[in-house]
Amino acid sequence: MGPEGRHAIVIGGGASGVLLAYQLLKTNTPHVRVTLIEKRPEIGRGLAFHAGNPEHLLNVRVTNMSALPDDPEHFWNWLCARPGGPLCPDPYCFVPRQTYGDYLADLIAPLMSADPTRGLTIVRGECATIRENPSDVAVTLADGTCITGTTAVLATGHDAAAPLLAGHAEPWASPTDAGIDTNATVLILGSGLSMVDYVLSLLRHGHQGRIVAVSRRGLLPRAHRRVDPMRFAESEIPFGAEIGPLLRWFRHRVEMHVAEGGDWRGAIDAIRPFTQRLWHELPLSSRRRFLEHARAWWDVHRHRTAPEVEARIAEALATRRLTIIAGKLTIIAPNPGGAIVRYRRRGQSDTSELQVGAIVDCTGIVRDPGASTNPAVRSLLDDGLARIDPLRIGIDVTRECAIVNRDGSPSRRLYAVGPLTRAAFWEIIAVPDIRQQCAELAARLGNHSL
Structure with missing residues (x-):
C-alpha cells in the first residue's frame, strides 16, 4: 500500500455495489476510500429494489436477507427499529422490495465522507470507459470526467434487455407511465418472476383487458412454504x-x-x-x-414467490384475467392498435394469432454479455480487457473475482461481483450469495494493495 492510500472505484450503485462498498469500508481502515458510480438518482435501488409497486415483494424471506453474512439478524433488527415496526410478525416473511432499497440506503449512508481522501464518495453519472494502467485504473464518465484509482470493480447488476420493438413497455415502468390502455390485451413475454411482478402492477392499476403470458415451456414460479431444509452430507x-x-x-x-x-x-x-x-x-x-x-x-x-403473491396469481388464472401459453412467437407485426402477434403452441405446428395493445418483455436480463448495452461492459470487451465465457452467460472471471482478459490472463486491478460473474459462480443473483462474494472480495483486497 502506497502512502497515497488505496482507492477502489465501484461501478454500479445497486445492491451489489452497496454491499461491496460497505464491506470495503466497514472497518474504517485509514487511507481506504471508495468511489461509487451510479447513474440513477438513488443508491441501493437498481432494477431489483427500485421504489415501485408496494405489492412487489422480496422473493427471499426477511431472515435470509441480511446484508451482512456475519450478522443474519441485521435486516430484521433494522425492520423492528423503524417507526412503523417490522411490517410482518416474524422474520419468516416477505416485505416490499422498495423497503429493502431503503435498508441498503441506510446501510451505506453512515459511510459517506466529506473528506475526499477517505470514506465513501458517490458520483452520479454513467461509466463510459475503463482503462487498466501499470500503476492504476482510469474510469471515464459519459460527461468526460476521469477518475483514477488503484482498483475498479464492476457491480453493474442485471443488464436490461434492449427493446424488442419500438413502443413496447418496459417491465420496470408502471402501466400508467407506459400509457397502456386499461382495456387492451397485454402480451407479456416470459412467465417467470418478472412476469408475476408485471401482472401485479397491471391489476393494481385497474387493468381490465386480457393478460397473456407466453414462454417456451409455460412454467410458473413455485411458492415458498414454511419448511425446514433437509441436510446433505x-x-x-x-x-x-x-x-x-x-x-x-x-x-x-x-x-x-x-x-x-x-x-x-x-x-x-x-x-x-x-x-x-x-x-x-x-x-x-x-x-x-x-x-x-x-x-x-x-x-x-x-427462485420462488411469496405465498401471498402466489394467491394473487392463482386468482388471476382462475378468473381468466391471466392466461399462460407454452409456445413461441413467430411474428410480431406492429399496427395502429398495437401489434398482431402470431405464435406456435408447444408441440403444435399450427400458428395462432392475437391482436395486442401492448407488449412487455419479461424474459429477464440480458444473458449474453455480447448483447450488453452497458458502456462499461462494452468498453472492457471492446478493448480486450475482458472476454465472454464459453457459454456466453457472463464475463470470464477467476474464483477470486478477477476479470480475465482476451488473452486469458487475470487482471490484478479489475474485478467484478454479482450477476455479471454467473459464468464462474452460477448462483450469484440473490443477496445471500452476493453478500458472501462481496465480503470475501473485500477481505482479499484488504489483505493486498488495492
Missing part, C-alpha cells in the same frame, strides 16, 4: 459428475425426502450451500446441457 454429493447422473441423484434424494413426509423445497434449500461448487466442478458440456434442458425447471423451483 458433503460426502454424499457427487461433485464432478456429469449432469445426467447428478440430476438423477438429486431427484432420487428429493423423492426420498418427500416419501418420508418432507417437502421438496427442503431439498432445494439444502443443496444451495453447495451449488457454486457443483457448478464449478461440472464439465463444460454438462453446464451447456443444463442451461438448455434443465435450467427452466431449476429456476421455477429455486
Whole structure:
C-alpha cells in the first residue's frame, strides 16, 4: 500500500455495489476510500429494489436477507427499529422490495465522507470507459470526467434487455407511465418472476383487458412454504459428475425426502450451500446441457414467490384475467392498435394469432454479455480487457473475482461481483450469495494493495 492510500472505484450503485462498498469500508481502515458510480438518482435501488409497486415483494424471506453474512439478524433488527415496526410478525416473511432499497440506503449512508481522501464518495453519472494502467485504473464518465484509482470493480447488476420493438413497455415502468390502455390485451413475454411482478402492477392499476403470458415451456414460479431444509452430507454429493447422473441423484434424494413426509423445497434449500461448487466442478458440456434442458425447471423451483403473491396469481388464472401459453412467437407485426402477434403452441405446428395493445418483455436480463448495452461492459470487451465465457452467460472471471482478459490472463486491478460473474459462480443473483462474494472480495483486497 502506497502512502497515497488505496482507492477502489465501484461501478454500479445497486445492491451489489452497496454491499461491496460497505464491506470495503466497514472497518474504517485509514487511507481506504471508495468511489461509487451510479447513474440513477438513488443508491441501493437498481432494477431489483427500485421504489415501485408496494405489492412487489422480496422473493427471499426477511431472515435470509441480511446484508451482512456475519450478522443474519441485521435486516430484521433494522425492520423492528423503524417507526412503523417490522411490517410482518416474524422474520419468516416477505416485505416490499422498495423497503429493502431503503435498508441498503441506510446501510451505506453512515459511510459517506466529506473528506475526499477517505470514506465513501458517490458520483452520479454513467461509466463510459475503463482503462487498466501499470500503476492504476482510469474510469471515464459519459460527461468526460476521469477518475483514477488503484482498483475498479464492476457491480453493474442485471443488464436490461434492449427493446424488442419500438413502443413496447418496459417491465420496470408502471402501466400508467407506459400509457397502456386499461382495456387492451397485454402480451407479456416470459412467465417467470418478472412476469408475476408485471401482472401485479397491471391489476393494481385497474387493468381490465386480457393478460397473456407466453414462454417456451409455460412454467410458473413455485411458492415458498414454511419448511425446514433437509441436510446433505458433503460426502454424499457427487461433485464432478456429469449432469445426467447428478440430476438423477438429486431427484432420487428429493423423492426420498418427500416419501418420508418432507417437502421438496427442503431439498432445494439444502443443496444451495453447495451449488457454486457443483457448478464449478461440472464439465463444460454438462453446464451447456443444463442451461438448455434443465435450467427452466431449476429456476421455477429455486427462485420462488411469496405465498401471498402466489394467491394473487392463482386468482388471476382462475378468473381468466391471466392466461399462460407454452409456445413461441413467430411474428410480431406492429399496427395502429398495437401489434398482431402470431405464435406456435408447444408441440403444435399450427400458428395462432392475437391482436395486442401492448407488449412487455419479461424474459429477464440480458444473458449474453455480447448483447450488453452497458458502456462499461462494452468498453472492457471492446478493448480486450475482458472476454465472454464459453457459454456466453457472463464475463470470464477467476474464483477470486478477477476479470480475465482476451488473452486469458487475470487482471490484478479489475474485478467484478454479482450477476455479471454467473459464468464462474452460477448462483450469484440473490443477496445471500452476493453478500458472501462481496465480503470475501473485500477481505482479499484488504489483505493486498488495492
